[in-house]
Amino acid sequence: MKEGFRQAMAWLHTWAGLIFGWLLFAIFLTGTLAYFKDEITHWMQPEVQAHPLDDARSLSVAQDYLQKAAPTAARWFITLPDSRDPGLSVMWQDKVDPGKRGNFIQKTLDPVSGQAVEARESMGGEFFYRFHFQLQMPYPWGRWLSTIAAMVMFVALITGIITHKKIFKDFFTFRPRKGQRSWLDGHNAVGVLVLPFHLMITYSSLVIFMSMVMPAPIVASYGNDTRAFFNDVFPATNNAPALGQPGQLLSLLPMYEQARAQWAGGHVGRLAVNNPSDVNASVNVFRASSDRVVHDFGSTVSFNGNTGELLRVSAEPSLPAAIGGSFYGLHMGHFAGPVLRWLYFICGLAGTAMIGTGLVIWLGKRQLKHAKSGVMPFELRLVEVLNIASMSGLLIAIAAFFWTNRLLPVGFAERSDWEVQAFFIAWGLSLLHAILRRGRQGWVEQLSFAALLFAAIPLLNALTTSQHLGASLATGDWAMAGFDLTCLASGLFLAWAAWKMRHRKAPQAKTERARPLQLKQEAN
Amino acid sequence: MKSKTSLPASYRLAVTSRVLAAVVGGYLMASLASICLALWMPVSRADAVITGMMSSFVLYLLAVLWCFACRTAWRAWCGVLLPSAAFATLAGLGLWMART
Amino acid sequence: MLLALLMCYAGFTALCLSTDRHHGELLHSRPSPRRRIALRVIGWLLLTVSIWPAVAVAGWGLGLVEWCAVLMLSALLLVLLLPYRPRLALLLAGVGLLASPVAAFATF
Secondary structure, rough: HHHHHHHHHHHHHHHHHHHHHHHHHHHHHHHHHHOOOOHHHHOOOOOOOOOOOOOOHHHHHHHHHHHHHOOOOOOEEOOOOOOOOOOOEEEEOOOOOOOOOOOOEEEEEEEOOOOOOOOOOOOOOHHHHHHHHOOOOOHHHHHHHHHHHHHHHHHHHHHHHHHOOOOOOOOOOOOOOHHHHHHHHHHHHHHOOOOOHHHHHHHHHHHHHHHHHOOHHHHHHHHHOOHHHHHOHHHOOOOOOOOOEEOOOOOOHHHHHHHHOOOOOOOOEEEEEOOOOOOOOOOEEEEOOOOOOOOOOOOOEEEEEEOOOOEEEOOOOOOOHHOOOOOOOHOOOOOOOOHHHHHHHHHHHHHHHHHHHHHHHHHHHHHHHOOOOOOHHHHHHHHHHHHHHHHHHHHHHHHHHHHHHHHHHOOOOOOOHHHHHHHHHHHHHHHHHHHHHHHHHHHHHHEEEEHHHHHHHHHHHHHOOOOOHHHHHHHHHHHHHHHHHHHHHHHHHHHHHHHHHHHOOOOOOOOOOOOOOOOOOOOO | OOOOOOOOHHHHHHHHHHHHHHHHHHHHHHHHHEEEEEEEOOHHHHHHHHHHHHHHHHHHHHHHHHHHHHHOOHHHHHHHHHHHHHHHHHHHHHHHHHHH | OOOOOOHHHHHHHHHHHOHHHHHHHHHOOOHHHHHHHHHHHHHHHHHOOHHHHHHHHHHHHHHHHHHHHHHHHHHHHHHHHHOOOHHHHHHHHHHHHHHHHHHHHHHH
């Protein structure tokens, strides 16, 4: 029975892994890039200047701007610049009839001049962040699909552990240059050695959207009043309503300082002002999520906007809320400094490689059987095309996104949309190319093209902006230099991969045949 | 996957049945179990709900593993529906007690 | 994080050497039962004690996260080095152990 159990788990691992593997590869790769989304945005909007951080100045600049631009708005939001994101972001929500949701308008300000920043329109790194859980699909379908994919990933991880018979014996085993064996060793290595990260990232992604995908307990416990649940968990959203009388909003700076005192020197991430022109205006000061590992959703200090009176300090989270917050915080990694952030990035790449190697192994095993006949059945050809398009095709799309950012004119109004469209057009063309070219040619050509695109990015940067590698290294702009260097390194890696692919021996039918995995035949 | 002989229809039906049991039945079981946790845990309402939601995914995983590890597709369905019924009863009891 | 990294890497190397297969690859001999036990104990000890410098500097929350990251990455580094540069892999472990007191001094 033991053998049957393991075999069944292997079957489940193989099929779940294949069907969702292409999507999960994309989610993992874009999610990994999202760990450096601020740095990517910085490269894609080189016009935004970083200044030494001065929260007091930023706050007064933001308040002045909002007072002039949106005095009668329903809500203001001010996000202070930090070491990774130099932009001072202000946002406001229009006041509309009760029950209707007003428009949100966002502007990035220069924290010194107080003027809106004139930078080229671009989604920057935010594109990868949003894509990895929304998948460019309308709300809420993308989130549903990515969360379903996360559940399948969870199943694939656990079945993979169950299936891996010699998980301890083979812990340090990696045998390169041995064909399929090496691919499996590699898959196992990036899987097992980085397992804590994979389990954390997968389970936490389920927890992040749990209110959406598992609402049953909320309904059972709160009935129709789901709003009450969210007020319980996020007390800062429960604000005093407007009284309809005009009021005068005090300076936000003393409130900022009082909040910091409450947190014993913790940092302020953003402020939200509700009904700023009303006598019942309320100000919520949110703690920076980079302060602690456990993401505390409720960590706010609330004030009355007109009197400056301290209304509420949120309590320490309960254990379940802290556990939920830990999942959220660990997944987002806001607390990570530069070294730890790179480690997150490497772990994410390991997860991406785990999925990619799995897809390659799935096909490789079955290709062996057809090596002699030379004709690939339709299903395997489909898998091959999808493998190429979802992996090397995605890499080409990412590079195209960056190239478009530098090639489109700075003043072009729809450039942000066109950057995103270029991503998908490039991806689509890669799919077409994969259909038209024979397997190995498809791989070699796409990997080579991706290598070229990535390796040339520093050159492209030098030709189109003044912040080329020499300049960024000289001024210590590590984000800019790091981006150029990482692209160069990626290009070199892809070139190596293309070269290896080109000189690979054609798959030989092995004497030891891989037995086809199949569930136990049903009794009847 | 055999390339020359295609798999019999009964096999495909059994696999489909297991998949449905895992995906739909498993979700049902996980939801009902999380409702039980939310109603019965001796902590605040919000905390119980959060705990219920967070733990549900482990139960979902166990249901999925069962559906493919057990010997027949019938056993797969029994393995998710019977616990679901038990959880549903417990949940109903919890709701009734909360009302009185 | 550096001290924890050095200790984790050395610990994993010790555990790796305690297996017949890898001991044979790296040192071209079979480990005696006593050596095997000694390597296992040293390996696990290094891995466990490496938690301390991580937590002492950054607190329990951040410290444990950093320790986990360092643990995973040191294992990955060792496994990738082993087939290509086995002597370098061993050398790094040795140098790491020697450098640990210096790293400890710098940290505390």
